[in-house]
Each structure stands twice: as structure tokens, then as C-alpha cells.
Amino acid sequence: MSAAPPDNDVLWARGIVKSHHGTPALRGVSLGVQVGEVLAVTGPRGSGKSTLLGCLSALLPVDEGEVWFNSSPVHTLGRTGRARLRRDRFGFVGSQPHLVPELTARENVALPLLLAGAGNKAAYTAADEWLERLDIADTRRLRPERLVQSQRQRIAVARALAPLPPVVFADDPTAPLHREAADQVLRILSSAARSHQLTLVLATHDPELARYADRSVALADGRLTPPAAPTPAPGTGPVAVAAAGTGSSAVSATPR
Template sequence: MVAPPDNDVLWARSLHYFHNGSPALDGVSLGVREGEILAVTGPRGSGKTTLLRCLSGQLVPRRGEVWFNSSPVHSMNRLMRERLRRDRFGWIGPEPSLVPELNAWENAALPLLMRGSSHRAAKTTAMEWLERLDVGTCARKRPYALLQAQRQRVAVARALVTTPSVLFADEPTAPLHRTDRAQVLRTLTTAARSHDITVVLATLDAEVATLADRTVSLVDGRRVNSLQPSEAEGRDACSLSV
């Protein structure tokens, strides 16, 4: 077992994973530098979500290695992986999985409360992120009273409140309209840059991928390329049309 390069906060080598006997990942290797925003692109069923789940410790690959800094995620037991996700990682999925009994600020503050933060400190931090995402006025509403776009923004706030070392974003703007998508992405990428958060972003949208420092593409569970934004024809890495 070989430790990852020093400048890679995440490193995966020859990942293999199967869903119902079919290969979802077939020998994928990659490294993610600290503070980098990496976009993982590819058609539906190409293995993007499976890759993010393996990198974040939600899934254990059948073969291969996943390292976070100098820690081998692939050989951790379930409790260690859960602790790693709680303390160092953030996750945004394509659907906002909020706790229905909690209001918006309580949902956003949940990771901090689970870490043992005081009620007042957790609420203050959660409210700051809800305000940044333009849903501060919804803080006392429960999920059923929120629009889909508002629920997704609360989910984004929940992922950012702990200032994670790595944020995994699996189609985070899928349920959003164009204007909402642009605002959420600006907040996410600005937070990543200002807080030195490493982001691994899975997306079907080529326009979303332009926000990344680098793009990796998957087809049928295999990595097919790695591009800097300047190498992709017609892309502008510095802006997103709104």
C-alpha cells in the first residue's frame, strides 16, 4: 500500500465497485489537491455518484484504495468512516434530505449540534449561511412549508456550516431553476475559495463544470480524460451566465 502524494488531500487508485454484479467503477484513479474544485462529469450511469460515495467513505470499493491525507479510508471500519464524514466532510445531494420535524435553521445547524456545539453558537453560524443563501427569512419554517429551491439551499447551508475539509456535491443544483442555480453555485464556490475547502462536484451540466479548476470525465465507470478549464473549447472558467 503506497501513501498518496503530499499535495493531494484526496487520492484514489484503481477503484472497482459493482452494483448488482455490473461494474459501476472500473479501475478509476485520481488525485484532488487541497483547495481544488474538481468537477466529475459524464452521462447518467457513468459512475459519478458511486465515485463520490467511495471517496467520501459512504461506500467501500471492491478493490482499490482511497486516501484522505495520510488516512486510508478504504480500510477504516464503519464507525471510523462515519466519524470522518461527520468531522471532516460535507455532502450535498441532488435532493434535499432534511429532517421534517426540524425547522430550517435547526436542519442547517444539525452537524454543529452533533459535534457538541452550543445551541447559541450553532444557531448563529446556521443563520449566517442561510442569510448568504437568501433563505434567512425561512429560518423558522419546517421543510414542508418551503419550496424545493429553498429546501435545497438549506441543505447547502447544512453542508457548509462546519467548514469541511472536503465538500462532496452530487448534482447540487439539479432541483433548481437557472437563477437559483447560479446564486447557489456562486455561494458554494465563493465559500470554497475563501475557506480553502476542497470540492468534488459531480455534474451533468457542462456550464456548471466551468466553475471548476479541473474536470475529470467518466464513461461506463472509467476515467476518460482530465482537463483544465482553458483546455476545453468554448469554456469560461471565471463566469457563469445568469
């Protein structure tokens, strides 16, 4: 029987192996993420960042290894169980906002709350609050086609945060944005996670954006490697860089 994950790790993985159509994407990755931590996963395109987030978030089943959420096994869940876990406990922001084109900004943000069973008043109140916090309240009645890319991406951030999920996964959320807009989105996302004590797992190919995290790990060719320490961003927590171990590429969470 394998050892139970640490009590203060909201996410815990050991020896994750995952291939896509026979091509290895993760090669024995082990990782722990503490409750309330902002963790950056860096690495070039094709290094396995998206696959790692997919395995941690129950989007992808692992080929080998274990994934745990709040000390409950994820790797043993079937497709329905994984879908329920994603719907009820996780928030997502991708490199593209993937908004519903027929819905307004307000309706897009309220949608996950409504799907989870929240009443109309509670869902739309939360949507209005997050649109205000993200400085896009004036877009609430507009559909995505009338908005610029940075506005759509902030709406996607609001949609992920509105249900206040325990964990938010952000997979290259600033990839299509220029530097100023990217910094703004990351600043808002990380600040909102900290203010509401949410765990944020951020994947980015830009190591400079890791300065918004409390800690960063780097992937290369499906394995964890020692990342370069970025310059901390003003107003953010310290970045604790963890070196990868050998064999299983073990990297565990450390207190901030």
C-alpha cells in the first residue's frame, strides 16, 4: 500500500507517467501543492506542462502513478467521477477564453454557478462582483464578439474564480496577450487566489511570469528540473525554488 499524501497538500502526485499516442509526455513526475499556494509550472512548449495540469485536474487519466486531491485518490476515478470532480471542485483558465458566444459577459461568468445549482440571484450577483474586481464591469451586457482579447481573457478569469473553487488551474492563460496585458491578468489572478485562499497552479512557457507565484518548478522533456529563480514581482509572495530529485523527479511543497 502506498503512503498517504501529506495533510497540508491539496494536490499530491507520485510517479506520474503519461503518453500521447505512444509519445511520452510525463516521465515519472512527483509533486505536492499546498493549500493556498500559488505554484508556477514553467518550461518550453512541448515540455509536458499542459499534460501535467491535465493529470492533476482529472482531465486526463494517468497511465501510471497516483494523483490525490484533499487526500482522496483521483487516479482510481472513472470518467464520470473525474468530470464531477472538475465541475464541483476546480476552476480553469486556458490560453483561449472559450466563452459561450451567445451569452453576455455576465452570463458567461454566472454559467458555472448556475450549472452547480446556485440560484439566479446568487449566480448573477457573484458574476457582477467578479466583473467589477477585474475592472470589466462595463462589459457585462456585451457578447464576446464585441470585446477585445484582453477583456475576453479577464472574463474567463472571472468565470473560473466566481464559484470560489478550492483549486484553479491556469494553462498558459496569457499566451495570446502582449506583455502589459499578460502582467495585468497574472497580477489579478494571483492576487484573487491569495485574497480568497485558493490554490492556483499556473503553467507558463514564460519564466518571467513565474514571479507572480510563491514557488515554481520547471519541466523539460516530461521531467522536473531545477528552474531559474525569477525576479519577484512587487507585492507578491516569495518564490521558493525546489530542485528536482532523481529517478521519480520528486518535488514536494514547502511552506511559504
